Amino acid sequence: MTQPGAPIYKIGFYTGVAIVVANMVGTGVFTSLGFQVLGTRSGFALLMLWLVGGLIALCGALCYGELAAALPRSGGEYHYLSRIYHPAVGFLSGWVSATVGFAAPTALAAIALGQYAESVWPEVHANLLSLLVVVVITAVHLISSRAGSRFQVVVTVLKVALLTLFIGAGLLAEAQPLRFAPAAPDWRELLTPSFAVSLIYVSYAYSGWNAAVYMAGEVEQPQRNLPRILLTGTLLVALLYVVLNYVFLRTTPLDSLAGQLEIGFLAANQIFGVYIGQFMGAGIALLLVSTVSSMIFAGPRIIQTMGEDLPALRWLAHRSRRGLPVRATLFQSLLTVVFIVSGTFQQVLLYAGFVLNLFTFLTVLGLFVLRVRQPELPRPYRTWGYPVTPLVFLLLNGWTLVFLLRDKPMESLLGLGTVLAGLLVYALVVALGRTGAPASQ
Numbered sequence: 001m002t003q004p005g006a007p008i009y010k011i012g013f014y015t016g017v018a019i020v021v022a023n024m025v026g027t028g029v030f031t032s033l034g035f036q037v038l039g040t041r042s043g044f045a046l047l048m049l050w051l052v053g054g055l056i057a058l059c060g061a062l063c064y065g066e067l068a069a070a071l072p073r074s075g076g077e078y079h080y081l082s083r084i085y086h087p088a089v090g091f092l093s094g095w096v097s098a099t100v101g102f103a104a105p106t107a108l109a110a111i112a113l114g115q116y117a118e119s120v121w122p123e124v125h126a127n128l129l130s131l132l133v134v135v136v137i138t139a140v141h142l143i144s145s146r147a148g149s150r151f152q153v154v155v156t157v158l159k160v161a162l163l164t165l166f167i168g169a170g171l172l173a174e175a176q177p178l179r180f181a182p183a184a185p186d187w188r189e190l191l192t193p194s195f196a197v198s199l200i201y202v203s204y205a206y207s208g209w210n211a212a213v214y215m216a217g218e219v220e221q222p223q224r225n226l227p228r229i230l231l232t233g234t235l236l237v238a239l240l241y242v243v244l245n246y247v248f249l250r251t252t253p254l255d256s257l258a259g260q261l262e263i264g265f266l267a268a269n270q271i272f273g274v275y276i277g278q279f280m281g282a283g284i285a286l287l288l289v290s291t292v293s294s295m296i297f298a299g300p301r302i303i304q305t306m307g308e309d310l311p312a313l314r315w316l317a318h319r320s321r322r323g324l325p326v327r328a329t330l331f332q333s334l335l336t337v338v339f340i341v342s343g344t345f346q347q348v349l350l351y352a353g354f355v356l357n358l359f360t361f362l363t364v365l366g367l368f369v370l371r372v373r374q375p376e377l378p379r380p381y382r383t384w385g386y387p388v389t390p391l392v393f394l395l396l397n398g399w400t401l402v403f404l405l406r407d408k409p410m411e412s413l414l415g416l417g418t419v420l421a422g423l424l425v426y427a428l429v430v431a432l433g434r435t436g437a438p439a440s441q
Contacts, residue, residue, distance in 0.1 A: 004030070012225070016229035029240075030264045057203075058231075065226060096418065099422075107348070115279055155205050166268070200408075204353040307327075316441075354412045
């Protein structure tokens, strides 16, 4: 555990926004459009995917802002679901976050980074580069929170600057013959199963909007700053996403995008030409370092909090003299390496997206439960637009989960299998008498 009197670096507003932006802007926006184009060919419907995804993320951020201000402790959904429902539900959320929620997306970002780099420099071995990036960034975040935070701010500023340059050039480039104004068939396409399934790709791209709540205990003035961090980061990214995907669709033929992973590289070749396009592709690969970094920074806080609450996992709660969750960080990075070595990109994305959406659904539903059960609980921030805001989130998120379960049963059932495995682990720990009620109780 942390040594008495050990200084713990507090995360400020700008660092928190940088962590949220870095978690969101990364793998999904640079890779998922090619999968969306396979099922949806309307320019209007494709842009609406990103607008609806932004609406879901914004509603989620507003709801999480209230939970984060009312229950200001690191751990995210693990902490909230333990308090709202039962320690077993919180454990399942922590189990999913530890095994899927951060390790799998970190692996996807590293895999995409390697493939982007290999497209630009064919002599690069994509998997080896992915593994090297994970190892090096893990080492950076094990030095100190201050070093990790400063690194996060720098790479995120570079990411937003490059995206702004990309967008500006794309808006001036020659346009492809794709119509964005809606007609009657375009509206009908919004109600199709392919649109609902594609929302999983988009939701995955937006999934980092809740990143700051995992470090609530390390945020300066969390009741005041956490809601501001969540809303500012989400709005900034939603604007970037819609405009960036408009640029992708405006400049690059749909047939060139369909089924492809390196969307940013393909669009850069159309906008800048082959030589500058290679430079931009290399820049995108470097920017994915920011995504890997933010997830390695945020994820171990959940594992560390679980270690504090469950005696059987106490070894994961250990912090260094500088207040860093060293063992939890190493544990998550080891899982990331396993995903890189054994996983395939699209299946892992759908699998992770289903499980993560399931637990964000339960968390936002918990906002209603908490208001009914604990109306006297101090709430420095209340969800704007309640109850409409959480209902919009639940309806859109639930609709997506139903269609994904129907159209992609293998990935969905694998996700449910992961949840079941976590329930068995929890039951085993309880049966052995090595668990206790969470410290958040």
